[in-house]
Amino acid sequence: MSKRINQMSRSQNPEHRGRHRFEHWLLDNQIYFITARCRSRFPAFRTAEAKTVFWDRFEFFSNEFGFVPWITSQLDNHYHKLGHLKVGKKLPKLMQRLHGSFQNW
Numbered sequence: 001m002s003k004r005i006n007q008m009s010r011s012q013n014p015e016h017r018g019r020h021r022f023e024h025w026l027l028d029n030q031i032y033f034i035t036a037r038c039r040s041r042f043p044a045f046r047t048a049e050a051k052t053v054f055w056d057r058f059e060f061f062s063n064e065f066g067f068v069p070w071i072t073s074q075l076d077n078h079y080h081k082l083g084h085l086k087v088g089k090k091l092p093k094l095m096q097r098l099h100g101s102f103q104n105w
Helices: 048-065 088-100
Strands: 006-008 024-026 030-037 067-074 078-085
Touching: 024 088, 030 088, 048 067, 048 078, 048 088, 067 088, 078 088
Parallel strands: none
Antiparallel strands: 006 024, 030 078, 067 078
């Protein structure tokens, strides 16, 4: 039985600034390593209150979309996550909701 591989890209252009733009491949029942950095390296997670909000939203959206985190690290301006996602097509919405929950911070 063949698996359908979903490809996600925000642009039809395969290049950005003369370099190959890497696509995101979305597969079911996979382990994902996710990393994200705040715009302009802004230290958005510097305070204890901001870290608490991050962990609350991270847990909420992980549960909502079925992401099972194994290892997560959070620094002042970025984070890394390693975990399992049963339905790969849910990853873009998970990231959109998680990042969107910090826009007013």
